[in-house]
Amino acid sequence: MTIRSxxxxxxxxxxxxxxGLLVLILALVLAVVVGSSFRKAxxxxxxxxxxxxxxxxxxxxxxxxxxxxxTRRVEQVSGIIDFLxxxxxxxxxxxxxxxGFTARRATLLPGGILHVVLGVARDQPxxxxxxxxxxxxxxxxxxxxxxxxxxxxxSVDGRPTGTFLSFVxxxxxxxxxxxxxxxxxxxxxxxxxxxGRYTVERRTLPTGLTRSQLAFQAxxxxxxxxxxxxxxSPLPGTDVLRGVTVTGRTAxxxxxxSVLKLNxxxxxEEQAKNSLxxxxxxxxxxxxxxxxxxxxxxxxxxxHVNAADPLFRLDGCLEAGTALAVYSLTEVDGDRLPVLTVYxxxxxLIGRNVMISKSIAQLGNPPGSDSSLxxxxxxxxxxxxxxxxxxxxxxxxxxxxxxxxxxxxxxxxQxxxxxxxxxxxxxxxxxxxxxxxxxxxxxYIGKPFLR
Numbered sequence: 148m149t150i151r152s153x154x155x156x157x158x159x160x161x162x163x164x165x166x167g168l169l170v171l172i173l174a175l176v177l178a179v180v181v182g183s184s185f186r187k188a189x190x191x192x193x194x195x196x197x198x199x200x201x202x203x204x205x206x207x208x209x210x211x212x213x214x215x216x217x218t219r220r221v222e223q224v225s226g227i228i229d230f231l232x233x234x235x236x237x238x239x240x241x242x243x244x245x246x247g248f249t250a251r252r253a254t255l256l257p258g259g260i261l262h263v264v265l266g267v268a269r270d271q272p273x274x275x276x277x278x279x280x281x282x283x284x285x286x287x288x289x290x291x292x293x294x295x296x297x298x299x300x301x302s303v304d305g306r307p308t309g310t311f312l313s314f315v316x317x318x319x320x321x322x323x324x325x326x327x328x329x330x331x332x333x334x335x336x337x338x339x340x341x342x343g344r345y346t347v348e349r350r351t352l353p354t355g356l357t358r359s360q361l362a363f364q365a366x367x368x369x370x371x372x373x374x375x376x377x378x379x380s381p382l383p384g385t386d387v388l389r390g391v392t393v394t395g396r397t398a399x400x401x402x403x404x405s406v407l408k409l410n411x412x413x414x415x416e417e418q419a420k421n422s423l424x425x426x427x428x429x430x431x432x433x434x435x436x437x438x439x440x441x442x443x444x445x446x447x448x449x450x451h452v453n454a455a456d457p458l459f460r461l462d463g464c465l466e467a468g469t470a471l472a473v474y475s476l477t478e479v480d481g482d483r484l485p486v487l488t489v490y491x492x493x494x495x496l497i498g499r500n501v502m503i504s505k506s507i508a509q510l511g512n513p514p515g516s517d518s519s520l521x522x523x524x525x526x527x528x529x530x531x532x533x534x535x536x537x538x539x540x541x542x543x544x545x546x547x548x549x550x551x552x553x554x555x556x557x558x559x560x561q562x563x564x565x566x567x568x569x570x571x572x573x574x575x576x577x578x579x580x581x582x583x584x585x586x587x588x589x590x591y592i593g594k595p596f597l598r
Contacts, residue, residue, distance in 0.1 A: 191215065191216070191218075192213050192214070192215055193213065193214055193215070193216045193293075193294060194211070194212075194213050194292075195211075195212055195213070195214050195216075195227065195289065195292040195293065196209050196210070196211050196212075196288070196289065196291075196292040197209075197210045197211075197212050197214075197227070197230050197231060197289050197292075198210065198231070198284070198285045198288040198289045198328070199231070199234045199235075199240040199241065199242055199285070200234075200240065200241045200242060200243060200281055200285070201239065201240065201241070202239045202240060202241040205241075205277070205281065205593070205594050206328075206594075207281065207284055207285065207288065207324075207328045208240060208328070209288070209328055210235070210238075210240070212230070214226065214227075214230060216293075220253040220254065220255055220261070221250050221251075221252060221253040223253070223293055224250040224253040224261075224263055224290065224293075225249065225250045227286075227289050227290060227293070228244060228248060228249065228250060228286070230289075231244045231285055231286070231289060232244040232246070232248070242285065243274075243278050243279075243281040243282035243285055244282060244285065244286075245267070245268070245271055245274075245282075246268065247267060247268025247270075247271060248265065248266070248267055248268070248271075249265065249266045249267075250263060250264075250265060250266075251264045251265060251266045251304055252264040255295060255296070258297065258298070259295055259296055259297030259298060260297070260298045260299075260300060260319065261290060261293065261296045261298070261299050261300070262300045262302075263286075263290065263299070263300065263301050263302070264302050264303070264304055265286075265301065265302070265303045265304065266303070266304050267303060267304075267312070273313065274312060274313070274314075275314075275584065276314040276315070276584075276585070277584060277585075277591060277593055279311065279312050279313065279314050279315050280314070280315050282312075283301070283311050283315045283317070284323075284324045286299075286301060287299045287301065287320045287323070287324065288323040288324060288328065291320070291322070291323055297321070298319050298320060298321050299319070299320045300317070300319050300320075301317050301320075302317065331351040331352050331353050331354050332351065332352055332353075332354050332356075332361070333349050333350065333351050333352075334349075334350050334351075334352055334361070334365045334368070334426070334429065334430065335347050335348075335349060335350075335426065335429045335564070336348045336349075336350050336365065336368055336369050336373070336426050337369075337421070337422045337425040337426050337429075337487070338369075338372075338373040338375075338378035338379060338380055338422065339378065339379050339380070339381055339418050339422060340377065340378055340477065340479065340486065341377060343414070343418070344477075344486050344487065344488070345421065345422065345425060345486070345487045346378055346477060346479060346484050346485070346486045346487075347474070347484060347485040347486070347487070347564065348373055348374060348375065348378070348484065349560075350365075350368050352364045352365065352368070358393040358430070358431075358432065358433075359391060359392045359393045361393075361430060362391040362392075362393050362398045362427055362430055362433065363390060363391040365426055365427065365430065366388060366391050366400060366423070366426070366427065367385050367388065369382060369422065369423065369426050370382045370383065370384060370385045370388060371384075371385060375479045375480045375482065375484070376480055377479050377480050378479060380422065381415050381418035381419040381422050382419050382422060382423060383406065383409060383419075386403070386405075387402050387403045387405055387406045387409075388400075388401075388402060388403070389401040389402060389403055389441070389442070391427075393430075393432075393433060396432060396433060396434045396435060397433070397434075397435050397436070397437055397457060398427045398428075398430070398433045398435070398436050398437070399436075399437045399438075399439055400423065400427070400436060400437070400438055400439065401439040401440070401441070401442055402438070402439065402440050402441075402448070403440075403441070404440055404441050406440060406448065406449075407440060407445075407448075409449065409450075410450070411449050411450050413450070413451065415449070416449040416450045416451055416452050417452075419449050419452070420449065420452045420458065423436065424436045424458045424459070424460060425460065425461075425487075428459070428460040429598065431573065431597070431598060434459065434460070435457040435458060435459050436457065436458045437454075437457050437458070438452070438454040438458070439454075461489060464489075464491075465568060465569070465570060466570045467495060468492065468495040468496040468497065468502070468570075469491065469492050469495050469496075470489050470490060470491050470492060471489070471490045471492065471496070471502065471505060471506055471509060471568075472487060472488075472489055472490075472565065472568035473487075473488055473490060473506055473509045473510055473565045473568075474486065474487055474488070474510075474560075474561050474564040474565050475488060475510070475513035475514060475517035475518065475519050475561070476513070476517060476518045476519060476520065476557065476561065477516075477517050477518075483518070483557060485560060485561060485564050486517065488514055488517075490509060499532055499569065499570075499571075500530060502569050502570075503527065503530055503539070503541070503566065503569065504527055506565050506566060506568075506569065507521070507525055507527055507543070508525075510525070510561060510562070510565060511523035511524060511525055519561065520549045520554055520557055520558035520561060521545070521558055521561055521562065522545060522546065522547060524546070525543055525544065525545050526543065526544040527541065527542070527543060528542045528543065528544055529541070529542035529578075530542070532571065532572065534571075536573070536574070537571055537572055537573030537574060538572075538573065538574045538575070538576055538595060539566055539567075539569075539572045539574070539575050539576070540576045540578075541562075541566070541575065541576070541577050541578070542577075542578040542579075543577065543578070543579050543580075544579075544580055545558075545579055545580060546580075548579070548580070548586065548587060548588075549588075550588060551588045552586075552588040552589045552590045554588070555586045555587075555588045555589075555590035556590050559577065559590065559592060559596065562575060562577060562596075563575050563596040563598075567596075567597075567598040572598070573597070573598045574595040574596060574597045574598060575595065575596045576595050576596075577592055577596070578592070579592060
């Protein structure tokens, strides 16, 4: 039998009130703890460098960012992987990080060595060497930007030591792979050799430039002169350059009025005009050049160069089919550089396929003392020009192939320069002897080669 007295009930209320206070205190403590953990989970803002792939060239592009990362190392690595899996929108970036790719463990060892064990989804399809290599360096280059990290060791659960997925060999990476990072955008500068021919130096300019800024920087680089002492720039120094603007398909080069006082010979005048026009019309979307002085049109420049009308590449002969522009190799200060030879045609070439076949044939027969890494007898097995993009997809049978990666790269450079001189061709996708990825020496041909 239970006796419920008034005193008992009062006593019960007192205990209830004390218990409520205790619950309130515990709730406050729990809130502080949970709030602290939420703050840790949200992370602190940390400057990092995230590496993505250029969607068209598949080269690595570094992208500085400020990311909120947790304090635990494995969570930091997981956060970086999540960022890399989803590239920023509308920047032309892609990624090689597959879905289901995770960080299982991450430990910071003495000396700042970050050891990371990765996991992949069971249904992960196999990756080729190029994609796996890009994934590996996406991770390494990005993780090296974490605070306190000076070296990276990567491994994958269930894979043999030293193997990343299937092809790429792992080691302790002490620094970023600079060779794979996008250093800028290359441009072709046309200087004059001793024999009067136009020889190409490949120069790299910063990325992120507008079309006008790129044209201005290319013109400045041309006027500053070549890296090879045996080449010359026929143009005056940069002190006479006011600016360069690109509107539509026209690059307008504006000079100071002092340029009118320059005294050049007829050959120098022609070389100055051609060097400038050849360089600027190699830029994407530029097909003609207009010369200005003090912001205004002039009738002539450099003495007798007609500046009243726009100037076209090789005077428009390429578009008319009355000339082919082909690049052999010439020796300049110990280097082999591409040199331009223009082959005039007795009858205008009709049809893109004829132009391509004749260009390939001419590459195998270099003039005079020049050389070529595209051998005589190179056979075109397939060719398709995408009208909407200007990409020429070309399959070649080449025997023998040049030996070594550097020689392979130079051979492809000859092909790129020569075939993108053809009307409407803006980039080259090449397959060689059935391969569309790597040449035997290791040079990667799986990307488009831009004009």
